Amino acid sequence: MSLNKVANFLKDQAIKNADADERDSFGRSAYNRFYYCSYLEVRGFLSEIEKGWGDANHSAIPDILHANFEKKFKTEIGKAKRNDDKKLVSILSDGLGAIKLLKLLLQDGYASRVVADYKPEIKVIFYSNNFSLNSVDVDMAKQWPIKTQTLVGVIKNAWRHVND
Amino acid sequence: MTKSDWMKAYIESLGIDVLGDPIHESDADKYYVRIGVDRASVDGKSPSKIKILGISKYFESLGINAYFIINNEVQNDLEKGLRHLLLVGFDSIRNVFLQEENKRVDVWIEFKSASNEIFNDVSSRVKKFLEISGFELSSCRIISDENLPTKTNILKIIRLNAPASRKKIFEELLNKKFQIPSDDWLRRQLSSLEKAGNVVGCASDSITLTLTSLRSLGTEKYRHSPDIKRLLALAQPPK
Numbered sequence: 001m002s003l004n005k006v007a008n009f010l011k012d013q014a015i016k017n018a019d020a021d022e023r024d025s026f027g028r029s030a031y032n033r034f035y036y037c038s039y040l041e042v043r044g045f046l047s048e049i050e051k052g053w054g055d056a057n058h059s060a061i062p063d064i065l066h067a068n069f070e071k072k073f074k075t076e077i078g079k080a081k082r083n084d085d086k087k088l089v090s091i092l093s094d095g096l097g098a099i100k101l102l103k104l105l106l107q108d109g110y111a112s113r114v115v116a117d118y119k120p121e122i123k124v125i126f127y128s129n130n131f132s133l134n135s136v137d138v139d140m141a142k143q144w145p146i147k148t149q150t151l152v153g154v155i156k157n158a159w160r161h162v163n164d
Numbered sequence: 165m166t167k168s169d170w171m172k173a174y175i176e177s178l179g180i181d182v183l184g185d186p187i188h189e190s191d192a193d194k195y196y197v198r199i200g201v202d203r204a205s206v207d208g209k210s211p212s213k214i215k216i217l218g219i220s221k222y223f224e225s226l227g228i229n230a231y232f233i234i235n236n237e238v239q240n241d242l243e244k245g246l247r248h249l250l251l252v253g254f255d256s257i258r259n260v261f262l263q264e265e266n267k268r269v270d271v272w273i274e275f276k277s278a279s280n281e282i283f284n285d286v287s288s289r290v291k292k293f294l295e296i297s298g299f300e301l302s303s304c305r306i307i308s309d310e311n312l313p314t315k316t317n318i319l320k321i322i323r324l325n326a327p328a329s330r331k332k333i334f335e336e337l338l339n340k341k342f343q344i345p346s347d348d349w350l351r352r353q354l355s356s357l358e359k360a361g362n363v364v365g366c367a368s369d370s371i372t373l374t375l376t377s378l379r380s381l382g383t384e385k386y387r388h389s390p391d392i393k394r395l396l397a398l399a400q401p402p403k
Contacts, residue, residue: 082382083315111233
């Protein structure tokens with residue numbers, strides 16, 4: 001989670017800094033780091049399961065999650081229902097819910113990262129000890145790594161229960 | 165006018181609030197469009213999924229690949245409020261977040277340690293908080309580090325090792341990185357599986373699956389098929 005520390009440091013620097021250009025740079029870099037923290041967490045998890053997925057680019061991840069986890073969990077939910085295993089149904093449903101949220105989070109984060117890195121004309125807007133970039137509040141971005149860690153944990157747990 | 169400006173103007177002409185600028189991602193030739201949910205709408209569903217899908221299809225017909233990100237401010241505010249309420253009230257909670265759709269809310273609560281005792285208390289506070297805010301609790305998902313094997317996990321271990329002693333089942337579940345609270349816990353699980361007709365005890369403390377369980381677990385036709393694993397397990401020389 002050291003990247004997360006860096007992201008939070010950049011966020012604080014952006015708020016503290018008095019220079020307009022510097023605070024904009026610190027602010028947009030914070031978005032970049034918050035996103036990368038999430039992306040690398042997911043990629044790390046995927047590579048634990050299949051080495052090749054460790055090289056997955058940003059846009060490939062939602063597809064990997066869909067094809068290899070979502071489909072598997074759905075099939076296994078059917079089997080667990082037939083076995084009257086309510087606990088497994090619940091674990092797998094949580095896994096499906098986590099995939100849905102994780103996909104949204106990664107798309108959201110990636111869009112912000114593109115703005116942060118490639119759209120300098122879109123400025124960071126500062127207001128009362130906080131800031132936003134292209135209408136994304138930094139407090140929301142700050143939650144990405146924490147949420148990702150939780151959601152990956154839920155998916156990992158579901159996977160462990162069905163990966164024989 | 166750039167394509168991005170045109171897209172924004174078109175979406176806004178349909179009465180949908182576009183937040184910031186549509187962002188073009190050149191690698192995938194994709195546009196990310198952030199749109200706001202209308203707080204004033206009676207059912208909280210504006211813009212509807214159908215409306216967004218319609219716009220998406222229209223853009224697609226023009227060769228524009230657009231991905232819509234819904235910025236649900238109501239959800240963001242609710243999440244902040246609930247997180248504050250629970251993190252202040254319960255030391256054992258690590259994080260809280262939620263997903264709101266059509267006034268129904270899925271809440272995710274991550275505990276630092278398994279805390280079944282306070283679950284009811286947490287759950288009723290969540291429900292109350294949402295009620296006061298005009299929402300309905302759809303589900304409350306509890307996330308903890310607890311990693312107990314489920315019924316299916318135990319049955320699969322027995323299928324692979326049948327006839328298997330309780331000791332063997334215990335060891336194999338631990339090998340699968342499951343937590344087993346105690347030997348007595350496993351004994352009770354096996355006993356309830358036997359009562360339910362899932363397993364049957366054989367001679368010398370050995371347990372095997374019933375035909376019903378074998379059928380309901382099913383099989384798969386690929387290299388990791390449970391039947392192949394079973395054959396390989398049988399072929400292993402005794403240790």
